[in-house]
Amino acid sequence: YLVEHKEVELNIRDRWDSTPLYYACLCGHLEIAQYLLDNGARCEANTFDGERCRYGALNDTIRTLLKNYNVLTARTVKRNTYDEFLRKLYEQGLYSDVTFVVDERIFPLHRCVLAARSSFFHEAFEGRWHGKRNINLTKAKFNVDSFESVVRYLYTNCCEISLDNIDTVKALARSCRLPHLIDLIERKKHEIDQWQASKTASSNIYRLVLEPDEDDDSIRLDFRMLAEQAIPLELRQWIAGSEMPFIDQPHLDTFSDLIFIVDECYYFHVHQAFICTRTEYFSALIKNHFNEMLPNTKQQNDTKSTVMLKHIHKEHFIPLLYYIYSDECEISNDCVDDLLVIADELFLPGLKRLCGNTYSKLLSNETIISILRLARLFQLVKLENQCIRFISDNLEEVLQQDEFKKFVLEDAASVVDRQETDTVPIIDDLRFYLAEFSTVNRSDIDETLEKMKLLDDFLDNIGVNA
Template identity: 40%
Template sequence: MAHTVCLSDPTSTPLPALCLECLSCCDLPVTCPYLGVASPDQKGCFPSAPFHGPSFSDHEPVLTQALTSFLPRYLLEQRDVEVNVRDKWDSTPLYYACLCGHEELVLYLLANGARCEANTFDGERCLYGALSDPIRRALRDYKQVTASCRRRDYYDDFLQRLLEQGIHSDVVFVVHGKPFRVHRCVLGARSAYFANMLDTKWKGKSVVVLRHPLINPVAFGALLQYLYTGRLDIGVEHVSDCERLAKQCQLWDLLSDLEAKCEKVSEFVVSKPGTCVKVLTIEPPPADPRLREDMALLADCALPPELRGDLWELPFPCPDGFNSCPDVCFRVAGCSFLCHKAFFCGRSDYFRALLDDHFRESEEPETSGGPPAITLHGISPDIFTHVLYYVYSDHTELVPCATQALARI
């Protein structure tokens, strides 16, 4: 059921006018005491008629002021809607704001993380479609990382930092002299090809040197970005190298997305003479579960055997032969959870202190060649299982007691 936005006081905090077409991404019926109820039509735009109330022309300024004042901030700050959400025409809120000439809305979206990098598909569309010179200047002055840019999705931010900083990495790929510090568990969970190679040809190696002339280090870095974050940014001159790597690593979804994006960009460049797209960006839809489901595979493998019998909340059973390469064992009431420091330290200050800082005395000696073990007290295996899935996949079915335990950690 769609939610209804009630604009009970449409004149309380006026902002610059917002064209109704800018709301095509929200798909929310709008209720106004002056105008009644309106819903987007099949094109995503709010119609001028019919409204269940007075004539639209009498109150259009009031409605546009109310929507500008309330709806963008409500969607981003209260409903936590992704600022770069796309509609079925592959258009973002920033593109519509530029197209309709709403400078202050453009500045608000940019300040809250809207992406508009130069020479990218989205950046060129926004720049070409901008209605005024002040908007074009704002787009040209745009910097993706600014003090005012807020990162609302901490899980995606964590995965990006995991790749960039290489904390607790356990293997280094050297591609034509360029090193990449990565984690076996992430590569294995996201790619069957890497899972096989890391357990056979590259098993036990801390450094893997790749010298094949067809492996481009720029494309390899973009491929790692996709494996860690589900997103990929690649220069158009390296697209063919990236497609070759995607095929080699059996990443068929990425290969399909690259081909579709190349076709779309080509059509755009042909239809808009003078534009120059130099970077392709692949990003999953906001509700795409593939990345989190792959990471949840690591939680599946971390479960002790006595807890794997009931798969009521597991997205996939742990595949035969998959080695997640754990580097820490948590003992909870006699159960051993084989986990990864990179995830627990990166996702929780409590576990970072426990594993990296002055609580190292809690570490127990290795047994039979396994990873070092730490015993956790005051928590049951069932509750720790909820914590486990949240740490790896940012999702778990919480019950009240598990919520309290998770908050403490």
């Protein structure tokens, strides 16, 4: 329920820096440990978390589970979709526009990502590396593993570092002007040193696994800036916390490689690495599957492809753009209906959930049934549960609505070969909520019984036996 319906982050830490997986191992809950691992709990071998879980495990069965578990194959795409996108963007190098060579290893990367995350790279791409597509770092003072760690951090806010390589990575991070990465390394190393000092037996930790702090939104803010730069000057918005609007910084649009024309007059300079990797719809569109490509014009850079978007208006495309780049966006009540349809067409379940969050704030006696229908139509489980809770809390008023009566009758008719004693889905959900979440004390039990009777009387009145 917590993981699949409430979407609680299962790698969350308490004040003792302990995760749910650690407690499951400590208490010997094998099935829970297996479930957490299958759904993305982190427990890599030879890391702080991995060794701590192994050391604290109640029995050998759980230690064997941890030892045999392959974290790389068990990460789920369903959850942490944005993190998965960033990881694939780095590892697969799709739509790369610059290649680095370090110790004969080739890194297909993206100028927009590196420049957005590091002022060093931004200045270098506009200066000494301007126009270069292949950059050979043969005389570098760092090794390939250090470069890989820093670049992975720039893409994902996460990385692994060998303990033997810490000083080299810190030096490279200092050159790339990444003070936050240096701080993360030092804090994680201090944690490991303290933990090792408290144990009598030797540990097998030889890697640091760096993850962002729970409140660290730096990568989303950096990529949100990329989205802001993609928007035409006349449409750019202020960013919360900025002293100046980006409208005063038109030169920041340096590394876009695609132009979308919206409403026939607004030119959005976007990046294929984000647009085409986040949704298959735009990837197919760019490949000319829908014959919407336009020839380049003198108004645009000759190296950029131009695409006319005919069915998405600017008021919907702007929040869509913010979501694609940063996994977050503000959705107004006026555009949520159209944006939900667009999110469904573009196969963006995360954007659909954000639309669901907007609808949840609009719940009232007047809107509850229409929003419940939307939640079911677009398979928004969390929103549907919120609707059930609202109806349960306002049962007497909702039962008087003709729309609710119609909804229940439709629900009853939807059950194939329904018998008189069969239940009705909406009634089932209401009874479940009332039984599970409203029986805390005696007064709640009395209230629940009254509401159960209201439901039974309502079903009798409309002629449904459930």
